[in-house]
Amino acid sequence: MAEPRAIVxxxxxxxxxxxxxxxxxxxxxxxxxxxxxGLTGAKRSCESEVCGACTVLVDGQPxxxxxxxxxxxxxxxxxxxxxxxxxxxxxxLQEAFMRNVASQCGYCTPGQILAAKALLAANPxxxxxxxxxxxxxxxxxxxxxxxxxxxxxxxxRAQSAS
Amino acid sequence: xxxxxxxxxPTTVQEAAGLLERYGDEARVYAGGAELILLxxxxxVDATYLVNVKTISGLGGLVAGEDALRVGSIVTHRALExxxxxxxxxxxxxxxxxxxxxxxxxxxxxxxxxLCFADPHADPPTALLVYxxxxxxxxxxxxxWLPLSEFLRGTYETALQPAELLVEIxxxxxxxxxxxxxxxxxxxxxxxxxxxxxIDLRAGAIAGARLAVGCVGPTAMRLxxxxxxxAGLTPAEAGRRVMDARAYLSRQLDPVDDLLGSAEYxxxxxxxxxxxxxxxxxxxxxxxxxx
Ligand SMILES: Cc1cc2nc3c(=O)[nH]c(=O)nc-3n(C[C@H](O)[C@H](O)[C@H](O)COP(=O)(O)OP(=O)(O)OC[C@H]3O[C@@H](n4cnc5c(N)ncnc54)[C@H](O)[C@@H]3O)c2cc1C
Ligand code: FES
Ligand code: FES
Numbered sequence: 001m002a003e004p005r006a007i008v009x010x011x012x013x014x015x016x017x018x019x020x021x022x023x024x025x026x027x028x029x030x031x032x033x034x035x036x037x038g039l040t041g042a043k044r045s046c047e048s049e050v051c052g053a054c055t056v057l058v059d060g061q062p063x064x065x066x067x068x069x070x071x072x073x074x075x076x077x078x079x080x081x082x083x084x085x086x087x088x089x090x091x092x093l094q095e096a097f098m099r100n101v102a103s104q105c106g107y108c109t110p111g112q113i114l115a116a117k118a119l120l121a122a123n124p125x126x127x128x129x130x131x132x133x134x135x136x137x138x139x140x141x142x143x144x145x146x147x148x149x150x151x152x153x154x155x156x157r158a159q160s161a162s
Numbered sequence: 163x164x165x166x167x168x169x170x171x172p173t174t175v176q177e178a179a180g181l182l183e184r185y186g187d188e189a190r191v192y193a194g195g196a197e198l199i200l201l202x203x204x205x206x207v208d209a210t211y212l213v214n215v216k217t218i219s220g221l222g223g224l225v226a227g228e229d230a231l232r233v234g235s236i237v238t239h240r241a242l243e244x245x246x247x248x249x250x251x252x253x254x255x256x257x258x259x260x261x262x263x264x265x266x267x268x269x270x271x272x273x274x275x276x277l278c279f280a281d282p283h284a285d286p287p288t289a290l291l292v293y294x295x296x297x298x299x300x301x302x303x304x305x306x307w308l309p310l311s312e313f314l315r316g317t318y319e320t321a322l323q324p325a326e327l328l329v330e331i332x333x334x335x336x337x338x339x340x341x342x343x344x345x346x347x348x349x350x351x352x353x354x355x356x357x358x359x360x361i362d363l364r365a366g367a368i369a370g371a372r373l374a375v376g377c378v379g380p381t382a383m384r385l386x387x388x389x390x391x392x393a394g395l396t397p398a399e400a401g402r403r404v405m406d407a408r409a410y411l412s413r414q415l416d417p418v419d420d421l422l423g424s425a426e427y428x429x430x431x432x433x434x435x436x437x438x439x440x441x442x443x444x445x446x447x448x449x450x451x452x453x
Contacts, residue, residue, distance in 0.1 A: 026164040026166050137351075
């Protein structure tokens with residue numbers, strides 16, 4: 001019969017780099033990323049899977065890192081906002097968010113951009129309604145929704161044109 | 163921070179049942195954790211051991227058969243929402259699943275976890291009752307099979323005994339020719355109320371109907387008396403009949419006041435959602451969607 005474990009080994013890839021070590025089973029992915037790896041892009045806010053400030057991608061899917069146990073990413077790829085920059089160049093979504101001023105305080109922005117990244121991977125040409133539906137779990141308390149949606153649609157248009 | 167606990171990872175249902183027996187009240191089944199982690203964070207659940215059912219082989223099946231869909235308890239909402247066979251053969255279930263929380267909750271949470279938690283404000287049970295779904299539960303004494311309507315006992319209450327697991331959900335197809343629709347209204351993600359309807363429309367009149375309402379009372383419920391009253395009516399007449407059935411609905415559904423609405427509002431909105439779903443199922447009202 002299985003024996004109880006308080007600490008487990010974790011082998012995963014974070015932003016393309018392998019991480020191998022041990023974690024307490026109760027450590028949530030958000031603490032693993034922020035405290036252990038120093039990746040502070042994912043933010044803590046509601047801690048209830050509601051707001052999306054803590055959104056990261058696990059094998060490409062948006063997850064609430066505030067309430068997802070770190071050991072669950074064993075053998076998986078985790079992407080945080082820090083991992084979108086490629087050789088010092090921002091992701092087109094990051095560029096579009098800046099161009100459209102799709103943030104005010106910026107607290108929700110990493111989560112919005114990662115959710116958008118997963119959306120465009122699943123659906124390269126979303127409608128405005130599909131953007132709204134997909135991002136309904138990413139709240140922006142500053143109310144930047146119109147420019148967030150416009151930034152995403154702009155990138156979708158540019159990518160389908162090229 | 164979550165308080166510390168220890169993790170148990172069984173590989174069979176029998177091993178999990180044995181662990182739950184060994185650790186008793188100190189152990190909790192952990193599936194997606196979408197609900198459990200929050201309950202532990204807020205101190206509503208105190209668990210020394212979590213038994214991870216995702217390491218059990220055989221609980222993740224999703225098989226669309228001739229007669230029924232068999233869903234392993236750890237299948238996620240997102241998998242059900244996206245599966246082509248589910249969307250085609252069990253559209254009411256796919257629709258209900260697509261409304262759960264947000265995309266992250268749907269990727270993390272499982273159908274089994276949803277049913278075992280038995281939160282009255284849930285979407286899948288309402289759709290599943292219209293399909294007359296049943297569940298298989300298993301413990302060290304063996305397995306048993308029962309209708310979902312008997313599994314869901316009340317608010318946060320199921321027929322599960324200590325050290326038993328929900329293993330599989332079986333969802334029969336609707337009789338051929340029936341059409342169905344799901345209607346829902348929400349505040350703060352979780353549904354305020356929802357309705358699932360399937361009808362057999364022949365020459366413009368209803369020959370058979372199944373109606374279910376969720377979130378209004380302690381569990382989702384079928385409405386047998388109202389179902390039989392719809393026989394022979396046109397969809398428009400049926401819509402008016404359910405709207406007029408407020409007294410029956412409030413008797414039958416046992417609504418309670420809560421943060422999402424008063425009991426009176428909920429029995430009213432149940433009628434509205436049923437009428438809307440009847441219209442949609444009959445093809446006389448726009449596509450499936452949020453209320
Ligand atoms: C922000 C938010 C919004 C939500 N919105 C909705 C919504 O709109 N509609 C809706 O229906 N739900 C909603 N939910 C609820 C959530 O989707 C479900 O409760 C979820 O699917 C739970 O599944 P889980 O696998 O994560 O369960 P867990 O959290 O792992 O477990 C839940 C409970 O079930 C028990 N359990 C789990 N699996 C089994 C099993 N196989 N056998 C025996 N016991 C078991 C656990 O011990 C625990 O008590 C929402 C949740 C959140 C956090
Ligand atoms: S902090 Fe995780 S969803 Fe809000
Ligand atoms: S920019 Fe402030 S919360 Fe979105």
